[in-house]
Amino acid sequence: MTRVGAAVAVLLVVLAALAAYPLVGTGYGVRAMLQLFMWIALAASWNLISGLTGYVSFGHVAFFGAGAYATGILVSTAGWPWPPAALAGGVAGAALAFLIGVPCLRLKGPYFAIAMLGLNEVLRALISYFEGLTGGGNGLSLPTLQATTPVYYAMGLTALLVVALTHAVITSRFGLRLMTIREDEVAAEAMGIDTFRHKLYAFLLSAVGPGIVGGLAARDQGYIEPMSVFPLATTITMIVMVLFGGKGTVWGPVLGAVVLFVFQEAVWARFIYLHQLLFGAIIVAVVLLMPRGVLGLLQMRYRLPRTI
């Protein structure tokens, strides 16, 4: 029990430090932390569907982009304040997930993965097509607003909530059912689990976070266009972070996001042309050599509880 107490104490100290950071941090520092929060929220969201159910989403950035556009349109055209607009971004993400999930998650196998692979391109095309609403290829500008600090808190809160949600799911019966689907879907069905419904719920949950984060990122950057909010690279980064940290765990995505983000800022920025090659190599290496990621290794080695 003391170990749990100590862990909670450490967590509270870290959260307090992060909450106080904008008071002392530099503009660059705050912005970097905001980015880190974004990656934590994205990675943890991807983990909710792919880490827990084993259904790989190769297009999770689609929800990020959908959220960014929903927020952007509501703020610039309808004049909404950005916080409810970002929440609407989350709703947009979930709505899109519903549209894709209903046809694609009914079936077992790779259908879902490939459908997600193509989704990105389609959204990009649609956004360019509906120029009147989205500004098309010219992009969409949000009214100027200096809101880095509020967005910092909003992003941090989103990241925290997605991680808390992951914890709640993993420690619940719902989470156990999801992991049963991952291990053996036929057996899960035989045990009476409505696999389609469970997969769909997990997918909807996993789309809300990226939608909100997309909205917040749109507010923060003040300008969005199809190429910048739907990059395949964002999906790749999410996947690498989760795989590296440990898929199907609560803290694995956080660990992966922190480590890879720091590395990316410190080292890889100079080797930008090798980025994808490196990420590809990490994915291959993790899949073959340590499928449970760093946290999985630690869990086995130090007999840590599965709920970490």
Add this chain to the structure above:
Amino acid sequence: MAVALTPAMLGQVVVSGLLAGALYAMVALGLALIFGVMRVINIAHGPMLMLGAYTTWLLFDRFGMNPYLTLPVSAAAMFVLGALLQRTLVFRVVDAPELSSLLLTFGVSIALVNVAQLLFTSDLRSVEFLTGSIALGPIAISKSRAIACAFAAAITGLAFLFLQHTKLGKAIRATSQSREVALVCGIDVQRIHLIAFGLASALAACGGTLVAVMVAIQPEMGQIWTFKSFLVIVLGGAGNYPGALLGGLLLGLVEQLASLFLTTQLSEAVAYVLLVLALLVRPSGLLGGRQT
């Protein structure tokens, strides 16, 4: 954007659709082969096509080779690369959960794209060899597309003859029907996996060579081919080789038909809607279950 459909336009759609469809069918047959034999969806299938296209561009640009004569070179090169990939990486995940094989081939695919960027830069490359079109009454047929279709049809036909009548082809089909029974019958399943992966990559490379003469070449051109090939095998029925043919032709026709009413920007969305509809209405494919 209402368009009055004249018979000539319809003829144009059918011809263009079949021309494109033959190419889709050939490339998708490769993906279907890997899926049939190994139960692996190879996300790197499209990037293999991209590398095939670059092989052709390189030989054309540096040595002035006739692009159609580079076909055996790019097919052989990708056969070797595919077999190598299977032998070093993919064989380790054949029996693993699907998550592993999808992620592994995804990792390979982004690495290949990056390698192409490093080797050839992201500049658009083109093989300007055969331009212009032939007029067939009111219907215009692009020369490069017609030749691509002829090659694709011939190669696909050969591939079917090979699968149908040679001992190796029969072994491949037997392995896709049941690996265990194939093993019991004395088929070296590991070797079949290797050959199937090589052949599939060679089919993608042939697609790359033929596409190189038609469109601009760039490192990210492959991804959409992975998607479309998958769509084709979903339409035809996963693991169903003749189904891949039908699916390819259908995709070509639907895309061309849609291009009459929509801008080309949306043609990818059309393929997507087709996938979603197919999954909703007939997830087992037009020709139904597995048939090799």
